[in-house]
Amino acid sequence: MNPATHPARRAAMAGAARAGRWFGLAALLPLLTGCKNLELFNPMGSIAEQEMQLILVCTGLMLLVVIPVIILTLYFAWRYRASNTKATYAPDWSHSTAIEVVIWTIPCLIIVVLAVLIWKSTHALDPYKPIASDKAPLRVEVVSLNWKWLFIYPDHNVATINELVMPVDTPVAFKLTSESMMNAFFVPQLGSMVYTMPAMQTRLHLIGHTPGTYAGMSSAYSGSGFSDMKFPARVVTDADFKVWLEQARSSNDHLGAARLAALEVPTHGAPLQRFSGVDTGLFDSIVARYHGMADDEICLPGEEPGAPPQTLSLAAPASRTAEN
Missing domain, CATH: 1.10.287 (Helix Hairpins)
Structure with missing residues (x-):
């Protein structure tokens, strides 16, 4: 008989293979120390x-x-192993x-x-519950785009792409929506995740107690550019926040309907951008964009109203899709 086909030999080889797999998994654990x-x-x-x-x-x-x-x-x-003769054998036992x-x-x-x-x-x-504080909340309007984040500061008339800045120990009242598909806004070190959905508005309240830069992300897969939907969430002192506002106001870019349309084009790895002015009611216009529209009126890029619908792909999502 071939030694490799002997039952005992096969059992030994299978055991060695299992041990090798477990050893390989154990060897990977030290790699986690780099996290x-x-x-x-x-x-x-x-x-x-x-x-x-x-x-x-x-x-x-x-x-x-x-x-x-x-x-x-x-x-x-x-x-109760078979070799333990001292264990009580009670085959008729059924209740205790x-x-x-x-x-x-x-x-x-x-x-x-x-x-x-x-x-x-x-x-x-509850993400909709305001945070009790002696300071007035900072209002921030958030719009998820493909594949970038738009932050509008309506009380300061500035906006940013892929940059969130908030003063330390100041509650932040977010209003969130999506320009196209559903997404999810999440800054793990600051708190709750909340979804953004087209034609709908959600709310979130967060506060940062320690100055620093924290990882912000999208935690819902939304296509090929999903991995690029990251942003720094910076918690800064009140003085630094005022300095940042002045820097944003020094930008020559204005965020209006035309510029928003350009931002809605799907892109990968969008750079940080700042806008020194924002059209009044821009966020509300994005939320109301699809209200009252019939299904055949909601168009994809390059599509005419009433035309046969195009096939959507997660790899290349359209910039304008929503549910009524």
């Missing part, structure tokens, strides 16, 4: 801090079930009141605790 701390567990705002605490508490409650199950599974496998009490009471208690926790956290972390 920075998980952003969700390094909060820089009160909303993010509460969300991290919620994650840790929920994880701990789940471990109350998972860890004992793992330990008992290993213990039972060892205790003590065990029934434990396996029903603990899950019920966990469910009650989770219900209370979810009720409280749902209201406390």
Whole structure:
């Protein structure tokens, strides 16, 4: 018999292959040391801090079930192994009141605790709920474009592409929408994620307590340029925010309907841009763009109203699609 086909030899080879796979996975773990701390567990705002605490508490409650199950599974496998003749053999055993009490009471208690926790956290972390502060909130209007972010500061008459700046310890009241497809606005170290949708407006309130630059991103896949939808979210001092406003106002670019149409063209890796003036009501006009339109009136680029619809592709999404 060929040694390679002998059953014992095949079993040994299969075991070696499994061990090799596990060893390979273990060898990859050190590569994770090159990553920075998980952003969700390094909060820089009160909303993010509460969300991290919620994650840790929920994880701990789940471990109350998972860890004992793992330990008992290993213990039972060892205790009642075939070679252990000292273990009690009771093939007719079928019920234990003590065990029934434990396996029903603990899950019920966990469910009650989770219900209370979810009720409280749902209201406390409602993204529409304003943040209590002695400072007046900074208003920012956010529009997701393909594939870039537009930030409008209506109280200061400036706007930016792929740059969000906010003063430290100042609540920021966001209004968000999308020019085309649904997207998701997320700054993990500052707090909640919220979706942006065409013809709709969502809200979000965040605050940063520590000056710094934090990673902002889109957390919903939206086509081939999705990976470029990143922006720096800068939390700065009040003095630095005033300096930044002056820099933005020194720009010669004005954001109006014509410039917005150019920005709506899908691009990859759009650079940072600043605008020293913004048409009044521009954000509201984007939200209202598709209101009252029939399906055959919503056109893709180069399409005429009433024409047969084009086929959309995630790899090349149109710049003007929406649902009524």
